[in-house]
Amino acid sequence: MKKNTWLLMILFGLGICSAFGQHRTTDDIFGERNEVYFSFHLDDLSLIPMLSRIISLDDLDPASGKVYAYANREAWEEFLDHGTGYEILTPPSMLTRDIRMVDKVDLRNLNDWDFYPTYDGYVDMMNQYAADYPDICEVFSIGGTYHERDILVAKISDNAGVREAEPQFFYTSSMHGDETAGYVLMLRLIDHLLSNYGEDPRITHMVDNIEIWINPLANPDGAYASGNSNIYGATRYNAQGVDLNRNFPDPEDGPHPDGNAWQIETRAFMDVAEENQFAMSCNIHGGAEVANYPWDTWWFPTADEDWWIYVCREYADTAQLYSPPGYFSGFNNGITNGYAWYTISGGRQDYMTYFHQGREFTLEISNTKLVPASQLPDLWEYNYRSFLNYMEQVLYGVTGTVTDKDSQDPLRAEVFVLDHEEDSSWVYSGSEHGNYYRLLYEGSYDIRFSSPGYIPEIVENVMVTNRDATDLNIALTHQFSGMEEMQGTDFNIYPNPVSGNYFLVTCRDEIIDVYVMDITGKEIFHQSGIHEHRAFVETSGWINGPYVVLIYTPGGIYSGKLEII
Numbered sequence: 132m133k134k135n136t137w138l139l140m141i142l143f144g145l146g147i148c149s150a151f152g153q154h155r156t157t158d159d160i161f162g163e164r165n166e167v168y169f170s171f172h173l174d175d176l177s178l179i180p181m182l183s184r185i186i187s188l189d190d191l192d193p194a195s196g197k198v199y200a201y202a203n204r205e206a207w208e209e210f211l212d213h214g215t216g217y218e219i220l221t222p223p224s225m226l227t228r229d230i231r232m233v234d235k236v237d238l239r240n241l242n243d244w245d246f247y248p249t250y251d252g253y254v255d256m257m258n259q260y261a262a263d264y265p266d267i268c269e270v271f272s273i274g275g276t277y278h279e280r281d282i283l284v285a286k287i288s289d290n291a292g293v294r295e296a297e298p299q300f301f302y303t304s305s306m307h308g309d310e311t312a313g314y315v316l317m318l319r320l321i322d323h324l325l326s327n328y329g330e331d332p333r334i335t336h337m338v339d340n341i342e343i344w345i346n347p348l349a350n351p352d353g354a355y356a357s358g359n360s361n362i363y364g365a366t367r368y369n370a371q372g373v374d375l376n377r378n379f380p381d382p383e384d385g386p387h388p389d390g391n392a393w394q395i396e397t398r399a400f401m402d403v404a405e406e407n408q409f410a411m412s413c414n415i416h417g418g419a420e421v422a423n424y425p426w427d428t429w430w431f432p433t434a435d436e437d438w439w440i441y442v443c444r445e446y447a448d449t450a451q452l453y454s455p456p457g458y459f460s461g462f463n464n465g466i467t468n469g470y471a472w473y474t475i476s477g478g479r480q481d482y483m484t485y486f487h488q489g490r491e492f493t494l495e496i497s498n499t500k501l502v503p504a505s506q507l508p509d510l511w512e513y514n515y516r517s518f519l520n521y522m523e524q525v526l527y528g529v530t531g532t533v534t535d536k537d538s539q540d541p542l543r544a545e546v547f548v549l550d551h552e553e554d555s556s557w558v559y560s561g562s563e564h565g566n567y568y569r570l571l572y573e574g575s576y577d578i579r580f581s582s583p584g585y586i587p588e589i590v591e592n593v594m595v596t597n598r599d600a601t602d603l604n605i606a607l608t609h610q611f612s613g614m615e616e617m618q619g620t621d622f623n624i625y626p627n628p629v630s631g632n633y634f635l636v637t638c639r640d641e642i643i644d645v646y647v648m649d650i651t652g653k654e655i656f657h658q659s660g661i662h663e664h665r666a667f668v669e670t671s672g673w674i675n676g677p678y679v680v681l682i683y684t685p686g687g688i689y690s691g692k693l694e695i696i
């Protein structure tokens with residue numbers, strides 16, 4: 132929470148504040164809402180990682196030690212056991228009445244975008260886009276929620292129904308249901324891309340060459356916690372009182388860093404991450420104005436810190452250029468490494484970046500969480516160029532296809548930048564088209580292409596220029612080894628080699644058992660009765676070196692090599 136939110140609270144919230152005052156029992160607090168928003172003082176900031184596992188830290192001011200947080204009932208009771216003084220605050224989604232809900236949106240005569248749609252209005256808008264632009268837009272649900280709302284995606288690309296040799300890009304917003312600005316801005320971005328296709332050359336080029344996924348509302352149960360007709364009173368959490376952006380598998384803290392089962396919404400995003408190969412993505416939030424890039428969980432930088440600073444700087448600089456002074460200037464003038472702000476575990480940003488070779492940052496788009504409807508057009512004006520810039524970056528870096536030299540069939544290969552890669556930063560070419568996207572800051576790089584059963588190839592001095600693509604197509608020579616690995620479309624290990632504490636095994640078939648053996652054949656790990664398409668294996672304490680991973684599925688046994696470094 133920032134100053135202008137305080138001002139809003141003073142202006143609008145005084146009357147409501149008493150209702151959220153101090154002399155309330157836990158039953159009172161959780162009588163109507165499944166979460167509480169509060170602040171407290173913390174003298175010892177080293178307690179943050181511990182607290183972060185109990186409650187949802189939302190913001191903190193290191194100078195004063197003031198922390199803003201949310202908790203569900205269970206977490207609240209645990210927090211009270213620690214005996215810290217606190218102040219219960221008015222939920223951010225109840226600080227403004229300037230919401231303007233619209234049920235029937237006339238897309239053809241829509242200019243102002245100064246409203247929030249009702250849930251039904253939102254579904255209608257999405258379906259209308261698919262109906263109006265059938266060649267370049269598909270709309271589908273990636274999963275239902277506890278209250279049977281849909282997590283909708285608009286997929287925008289030429290030949291939208293076909294998986295082409297194009298990079299996949301994913302924007303999603305409002306995983307915290309009370310951070311609503313990105314929700315409307317993403318609907319408007321869909322509209323902007325579709326209505327400018329064929330007219331604006333830059334937009335046309337992007338739609339023709341990128342498979343763009345836009346999910347305006349990742350947590351509809353939270354946004355419409357008060358009912359389908361209003362977002363007033365929206366909650367951060369989903370219907371089960373879980374913070375979805377703490378519920379993802381974490382590279383440091385394992386599959387369930389928050390102690391909760393994967394929520395229905397989390398599973399939906401995990402499924403699409405496994406079924407697709409998003410080269411870049413962005414998770415839009417509110418409550419601050421900053422581009423927050425990986426890692427959130429680790430203090431050290433990613434291999435691509437210079438690229439992250441460059442794309443996030445571009446985002447912030449462009450947003451600042453088209454907004455009044457002061458906007459999007461949080462932390463280091465609009466950008467921060469996640470850990471430098473405050474560490475979290477279980478965020479989607481680190482999950483996508485570590486387990487899926489993606490590049491995801493968390494965009495905090497407005498200091499105010501539930502932005503008054505009348506301010507939404509301004510926020511669009513401040514941000515839409517930055518939305519496009521970030522999306523366009525997926526077309527740059529080193530890109531091309533990897534094929535088999537003899538058959539010319541596409542090949543799934545590891546694309547590894549020598550003396551550069553760290554912690555799962557390398558990428559893979561897709562098995563269907565052999566296409567790969569290694570986004571890099573400008574410079575000269577040596578890149579190794581390798582695939583099991585093929586002679587690896589190293590290309591030296593590959594020059595990369597910012598905002599430009601370096602095309603590099605590679606044909607690898609098959610070398611029969613007698614030890615063909617079965618990794619590929621059906622079975623994968625991420626990351627490999629493993630430098631963190633966990634790796635992920637995915638399989639198209641249901642995984643029943645996972646075994647890991649060292650090179651002497653000694654069993655190091657065994658988990659049975661999994662019945663999932665994925666398994667996370669903790670590697671803490673394993674000595675560095677090669678291992679063999681074996682999985683049993685109803686359809687057969689798969690094996691692959693694994694390296695711990």
Ligand SMILES: [Zn+2]
Binds near residue numbers: 307
């Ligand atoms: Zn958030």
